[in-house]
Structure formats: C-alpha cells, structure tokens
Amino acid sequence: MKNFPKEVLFCLTTACNLRCAHCDIEQRPEVLNKKAALKFLAASSRSGIRRVGFTGGEPFLALELMCAISKEAARHGTLFGRIMTNGGWFGADKELVSALNRLFRAGYDGDLCLSVDAFHRQDLKKCASFIRAAAAIWGRPDIVSIAAVKGAKEGQTRKRLARLARALSARLIIVNGRPSAIKNESLFIRISYIDLSTIGKAAGLKNAWDGKWFKDDLCKGPGNVLFVLPDGTVKPCCGYANDADILTIGSIERDSPKQLLRNARKNRFIASIFDTGFHPVRKRIERAGVRFPGKTTNQCFFCDYLIRAFLKKGSDPFTP
8 A cells, every 4th residue: 555554543442431422432341452452562663653642432541551552652662643532531630640640651742632622521620620730740831732523513612612711711812713722821732623523423413515525635634544443453544434344454463564454455445545545436436327415525424425335235336
C-alpha cells in the first residue's frame, strides 16, 4: 500500500461512563490483553511505526493498561499521539490527580484530548478540573486540547465550550465564526473538529449526501493507523465503519505488523482505498449501472455506505 501506517491506536476498552446519543459503540467491560499489547507495541517499534495513541470507550477506565503501554512506549523511544477522553470518568478530584500522576510517571507526554460538544454530556466542572490538574502535573499550558463534533447542534456545542471557558476563568477565542481555542494566563487549549458520524443513531441529524464529492486522501485521516480493538482485532482505520468484518486485517494475538500489512494488501477493498482512493471504486460501480443517493464530501461516510449497501448483500464494491 502507498500509505504506510504511522501510528498504533489502542482502543483499550469500550467501557465508558457516558451514554452519548450519537455513539454506536457497544459498551463492554472487556479490556485489551496486556501481554499481547506490549508484545505488539515492541514489534511495531521494530517495524518503524513510531507513534502510539489511546482511545475507547473511555481509556482512563483501563488506566493500568494505558500506563503499562505508555511506560513501554517511552522505553522504546516511541512518540505519543493523543489520548481521547471525556474528562469526566473520575469521582473525587483525588482520584483524578492520582490517575494523571500515574500516567505522567509512566512517561506519557502526548496530548490529552477532551471530547466536548453537544453530544458528550459530561460535567463541565469535571472537565475544568481535569484541565487544571493536567496542566499542573505536566507543567504545560497546552497539554490538553479539545475535539468537538461538527455538522449538527453546533450552536449547543458553542454554548458548552463557552461554559467550559467560564469555568476556567478563560476566554473563548473565535476564528471564522467557530471557537478555535480557550485561553487565559496559564492555559492554551486548542479546539479541533471532527465530522459527525451520520450513521446509526446519528443518521437523521444531517444529510451526508451534501451535493459534492469528497477529495480522496488515500485515508491519511482518519486512516493510516493500525487500530487495535479490545479483543485484539486490528483494522487499518479508526473511521465510522471499523466494525465491519471486511476491514479486519488480523489480530495482535497472532499477527506481526508486517503480516498485518501483507493481509491488508491481499484485501482488494482495503488495498484500493489506500492505493487509489475511493473515486476509482465509485466510478467502477457507476459504470455497472448503480446510482448513489447523491454526492458526499465525507469519504468516511462513503466508505461506510459502500460496506453496508453492498457487502452486507453478499457482494462487494468490485462486483456490484
């Protein structure tokens, strides 16, 4: 494949303290196998993959495992990407400070990214406590960033970001009509945006067939990772359709990173996405007489549509 994965993204658990209305992840108490994760991390480092990140579920609900992986990653000289968290998983502040100190001592020095928007209904006072504690422990005003969902309920998202800014005695910085940062004398919190996953529970919130075709980027984002699920299954993508069997390229229980890439190259669907992009696949389907409901600027939505509309009918995008 033209795009070589640059990061291992560990989904440590699908357990979560929130029940967000737009989230289709099935919450289970299962946690990724520690021995297998550490072995795979070492193999990834030897293969030239130099970055690791964490997601979930809520990764802080698997704190021991996250610290163990972080410690091993630091030992290998692996860079850290970010931890995606809702920032409201703890009880008392004492529990929060203890957890963050453990992570700091394990050597984690990447980004702590809070999901704050209209869909994540965590206690914003807890988010403010998380931000203050993290900034103090790491000694960095920018250790925490924010990721917000865009595409629906953006007015409500803006109000929640403004409330968080007030809780931090900070100001909300607006650029091109959209919040871009929260800032005071001791904090600088960048705000980035993620397209709404207009599938499942969120399918009715936005018309993803918005009249214009996406630009192929060979899945540089959100793909270009080895995405490890709690059962050890590996996908080449952390996008909307990562639960689809066709995106499975192996397991850390039995496959090395090099074998996973060989498996991916043998998968016509995955190889096509990473080598040529979706447009050649789309045109092949259209030449066969299939007409799509419209055009979409979101290639992840298009990937999910292909999988659900074609593969689950017993065919694939190569034989519509």
